[in-house]
Amino acid sequence: MKHLTKNTKEFVESSTESQRISSCRYPKWIGYSQATKIVNRMEELMTYPKSTRMTNLLLVGESNNGKTAILNKFNQKYEASFDSKTGSVINPVIMVQAPPEPDERRFYNAILEHIFAPYKTSEKLDLRYLRVKKMLIELQTKILIIDEIHHVLAGTPTKQRKFLNVIKHLSNDLQIPIICAGTMLAFNVIQSDQQLANRFEPRVLPKWSNDLEFKRLLVSFEALIPLRKESMLAENSMVIKLLAMSDGLIGEVARILELCSIQAIKSGEEKITKEILLNIDYISPQDRKKRYFA
Ligand SMILES: Nc1ncnc2c1ncn2[C@@H]1O[C@H](COP(=O)(O)OP(=O)(O)OP(=O)(O)O)[C@@H](O)[C@H]1O
Ligand SMILES: [Mg+2]
Known part of the structure; x- marks a missing residue:
């Protein structure tokens, strides 16, 4: 579990599934x-x-x-x-x-x-x-x-x-x-x-864009998310998808990753995949606006 910080790794090794799910919901701090x-x-x-x-x-x-x-x-x-x-x-x-x-x-x-x-x-x-x-x-x-x-x-x-x-x-x-x-x-x-x-x-x-800073942010998130396997969030197609869904807002990124990580634990997949990303119950900020004005 090299993708995790020392604390997160220890937490994953010593916790139950439900404790890990609760921890996904807990706000994180990333010093970008x-x-x-x-x-x-x-x-x-x-x-x-x-x-x-x-x-x-x-x-x-x-x-x-x-x-x-x-x-x-x-x-x-x-x-x-x-x-x-x-x-x-x-x-x-x-x-x-x-x-x-x-x-x-x-x-x-x-x-x-x-x-x-x-x-x-x-x-x-x-x-x-x-x-x-x-x-x-x-x-x-x-x-x-x-x-x-x-x-x-x-x-x-x-x-x-x-x-x-x-x-x-x-x-x-x-x-x-x-x-x-x-x-x-x-x-x-x-x-x-x-x-x-x-x-x-x-x-x-500023809103986040497809650059090194955003990839670093995703790597930092990944290191704090208690999943056993590496999700490779900073891989280009994941980055593009996450940016499009979140509209470049860190709060949305955090919310998407929270939903995905819970799903990854529940399904036993233990990593965030594109399938999970596409299937979470999440409405992007743009779609929320469209629904509101529709
Ligand atoms: N440094 C960070 N590390 C990890 N997550 C963060 C960080 N900053 C913000 N977030 C996530 O983004 C969410 C929104 O952040 P925050 O409440 O600071 O936004 P805001 O700019 O104050 O928004 P508003 O103008 O609506 O008050 C937080 O609840 C948290 O999940
Ligand atoms: Mg605020």
Whole structure:
């Protein structure tokens, strides 16, 4: 079982069929090069000195292409902890999801809820903001991550402008890097504001294409999938089929491989074959759209 990592090989040797099937469903992390570069850049930003002109990051990519996975990977490393010397809680990285609509109050609430800080609905906006700021200082927060930023940048140009100002103000005032993730919409809106465009370094997660990177990704997936035999996922005809089915989105690739590997275990085949690939109960993103509009 040379195609597997040491851990996966040991797991395959010591587990039952149903344990292996459960493990196929478990999300995996693959540090493909763009993901690793972005995580490393975030690490660098952790130690940036404070200034009124912080470098922020904007992670851009289509839905289901790995933005949140990267943010989670980084965030997990910096969970809140208790500092016994000072008797206080520190939380170096705070990660929140932007509310589903451009509502400033709900935006601050998302941060306050994350750090378990109570708030009254009657609390004035400026007081709420000051409290967010004070709490982040107390928690020694070094990076604020806002996922799904496109939600608060949707709407009319006036609403967009209002929220661009909120982000600008946060960034200048907190003097910590802000990392945002969102779709192309967020990128376009931020680009439309010169000051923000200068402060946000864009990092793009393009769709996957038929190249060495994608083949490497498939080899890495294969090494983590608990099958006894080698599937040769990076072989050209498999690559072409996987790309066409997944529309080049890592989330779809992961889903297809999950379904195939379960089938490979159940059938006793122990590897992902083209027949399995063609027969899984999976509808590609393009076909989903067609069905919706049909
Ligand atoms: N680095 C990775 N290694 C392995 N699988 C991954 C990786 N990144 C993403 N995936 C898979 O892709 C799925 C979708 O990723 P993710 O939730 O990060 O997408 P997203 O870009 O945040 O999408 P959305 O814009 O819809 O929130 C994950 O649930 C996981 O299965
Ligand atoms: Mg996401």
